[in-house]
Amino acid sequence: MVVQTYDDLTRAIADVLDFDGRPRPITQSLLSRRHLYFLGFGSVARPMAQRALDCGVLDVTLADPKRYAEKSIVSQCEPSEVGRLKVEVGRECMTARGARVTIHPADLYDVPDGAVHANTTLIVSADNRRADVGANRLAVRMRALLLKVNVEPMYGMVSVRAFDFRRPSPVCVECAFSAETYSRQTHPKSCDGTGERSTGSPRILSQAAAELGVLALTETLDESRSARWLSHELLFSLETGTATWSELTPNRSCRCDHGESWPAMQRLASGPESISLAELARSAGIVVGQATHARFCRQVALQNRCEHCHHEVYGPRWLAVLDAATGDCPICGNHLRAVPFYVHGELPLDALNGVLEQPLAAWGVAPAAVIELTGATGRQAFAVGSDRVRPGTVPFFAGTMRSMVARTGLSPSPCEGAAL
Numbered sequence: 001m002v003v004q005t006y007d008d009l010t011r012a013i014a015d016v017l018d019f020d021g022r023p024r025p026i027t028q029s030l031l032s033r034r035h036l037y038f039l040g041f042g043s044v045a046r047p048m049a050q051r052a053l054d055c056g057v058l059d060v061t062l063a064d065p066k067r068y069a070e071k072s073i074v075s076q077c078e079p080s081e082v083g084r085l086k087v088e089v090g091r092e093c094m095t096a097r098g099a100r101v102t103i104h105p106a107d108l109y110d111v112p113d114g115a116v117h118a119n120t121t122l123i124v125s126a127d128n129r130r131a132d133v134g135a136n137r138l139a140v141r142m143r144a145l146l147l148k149v150n151v152e153p154m155y156g157m158v159s160v161r162a163f164d165f166r167r168p169s170p171v172c173v174e175c176a177f178s179a180e181t182y183s184r185q186t187h188p189k190s191c192d193g194t195g196e197r198s199t200g201s202p203r204i205l206s207q208a209a210a211e212l213g214v215l216a217l218t219e220t221l222d223e224s225r226s227a228r229w230l231s232h233e234l235l236f237s238l239e240t241g242t243a244t245w246s247e248l249t250p251n252r253s254c255r256c257d258h259g260e261s262w263p264a265m266q267r268l269a270s271g272p273e274s275i276s277l278a279e280l281a282r283s284a285g286i287v288v289g290q291a292t293h294a295r296f297c298r299q300v301a302l303q304n305r306c307e308h309c310h311h312e313v314y315g316p317r318w319l320a321v322l323d324a325a326t327g328d329c330p331i332c333g334n335h336l337r338a339v340p341f342y343v344h345g346e347l348p349l350d351a352l353n354g355v356l357e358q359p360l361a362a363w364g365v366a367p368a369a370v371i372e373l374t375g376a377t378g379r380q381a382f383a384v385g386s387d388r389v390r391p392g393t394v395p396f397f398a399g400t401m402r403s404m405v406a407r408t409g410l411s412p413s414p415c416e417g418a419a420l
């Protein structure tokens, strides 16, 4: 059966995947306590987030630095939304429906690791390999569930892959990557690359990806169903209305270390303005001294130089973004920038002596930053200010796909369509 309409799609998903669009009550209650983190908020993510809300999700984080462009009108936004940040529009639509939405108008590499909570499912539907690598490694570091949802307009295919890094996983997103994949990190037809996509993704394709992504989200939380998703790929063809499952193959020379996660993660309700490195060390039972060091989810600059008069200022500064200004020059008032070679992902605590007792925010540490401390007595990672209060529950509403389409009127743009 060729899938051309939303009715076709609903029927195909019910027949082929045994899902009627409404999660079981027990899964629905799990969804209401789940946090979804969309890494990129394009033409697949937006309808998928709306569908997730239909199924009971209440807590959502969106990271995407892009704004809607003129050409997105046909595909994924209203004329009035052109020029606005995608994540801002997403927040507006979803808070109106009772969800709690956190936004990061930033590249996913620039968001601190603590944006991933203990109950997070990460969702990536990017059309470039750099984002896939970033999402994969973040999920590994934070031991999270990861869904990779993509569309291939040329073949009318949707692909959904699910990875569970809460325990050691034999396979990751990068296991399927060749050396060539890394050297060519943007999809040749993506808007991030030099080429152009010649054909637009049919609207139904993004809707199918959204629906299948939510099905994966739902069933990865359901023990009786999760086995068909985890470490598997579902390929769904709109040309034939059929689904194919395959087990993903582990790659022994994978470039991602599947075991490289933060150790003994502790999530703190206190933010960086109310806790210091010395307090973190004390709470971990680590005595500050020789062989004590800190590792950061971002970089820390030890030397800063004025971009105007070249005056140099010593002092650790947390770098949220590598080329961001790290302060003001005390001589001329212009911006200070981190000096190359004095930027570190890991430092002995001795090097941070000057700020040990100061609140983390005093040297720029961002909320949701992750800092790992290692001493003679052990290792412990802290996510600072990442322990969130659960949102309240709202009555469950299982919308149909048709109602979602009617509400959102969404379809993918050629540029936003994520490739397989």
Ligand SMILES: [Zn+2]
Residues within 6 Å of the ligand: 170, 171, 172, 173, 174, 175, 176, 251, 254, 255, 256, 258
């Ligand atoms: Zn791998």
Ligand SMILES: [Zn+2]
Residues within 6 Å of the ligand: 306, 307, 308, 309, 310, 311, 329, 330, 331, 332, 333, 334
């Ligand atoms: Zn200066």
